[in-house]
Amino acid sequence: PSDMFELKSEAIPGSLEWGQILLSVRAAPINPGDLASNAGAEAGGRAKKLPHGAGGDFIAVVMKVGAGCSVVSEGDWVIPAKPGLGAWRSLACVKEKEVIKIPTDLLPVEHAAMLRELCVAYRLLEDNGDLKPGDAVMLNGATGTVGAAIIQLCSLLKLRAVAVVRRHERGPNADFDKVSDRLKNLGAAEVLPDEGNLRRAKNFFAKPKLDCVGGVSASRLVDSLQDGCPLVCFGCLGGHPVSLPWHSLVARGLSVRGFSLRRWMTEH
Incomplete structure (x- = not known):
């Protein structure tokens, strides 16, 4: 519903912090967990601080890698390793440890987003x-x-x-x-x-x-x-x-x- 969401634009930082990576989100599904989270609750009934980035699942391509990153490289495909990253956006700066690298030929993009x-x-x-x-x-x-x-x-x-x-x-x-x-x-x-x-x-x-x-x-x-x-x-x-x-x-x-x-x- 329109009263729950607001489209916002944020500037991408000119340089990444230690351990950060820049992602380009290619697909992000809507699942039942997102509906509860968007209403302000996480699994277990815990309140979630509002406002927050919507969406929990995505598949993204690593566009840029900051200093201190050793697991992923530019061009790698990743999915979130933890909830709350905010999937419904085009670009995202997250910590390397917050994502999981997956093989590029594992699944079609739409399926990998719902891994x-x-x-x-x-x-x-x-x-x-x-x-x-x-x-x-x-x-x-x-x-x-x-x-x-x-x-x-x-x-x-x-x-x-x-x-x-x-x-x-x-x-x-x-x-x-x-x-x-x-x-x-x-x-x-x-x-x-x-x-x-x-x-x-x-x-x-x-x-x-x-x-x-x-x-x-x-x-x-x-x-x-x-x-x-x-x-x-x-x-x-x-x-x-x-x-x-x-x-x-x-x-x-x-x-x-x-x-x-x-x-x-x-x-x-």
């Missing part, structure tokens, strides 16, 4: 459920970037991806059958509408279940969880928190945990 989403998908599968070939993974919000990546990784790892998607009345996802076919072409073993009781699904024994929607959609995943299995929350596209009955925790031994790639990167 964070691809990493989220990998870590969600790697860190949850001790998964083995043949196991099933159920996820909602499956038409998003992370969902598509999870489905394709499941196919490569010989896991069965059970995609749960909301029915839309209009837009590109209005035809559920076409959405289902598209996700199955990516590797989904089954595509279910986000409605009713998912416990009846033949993949009831999916582990873990991955939630990026929250609210009623997350509750459906909880209802269909196998006893002792985790619900892993990595987003809240619906804007409402997970509602979990106490008996699900006590009697069924369920667990709910969150995942943030930004926190994972800080800890590792």
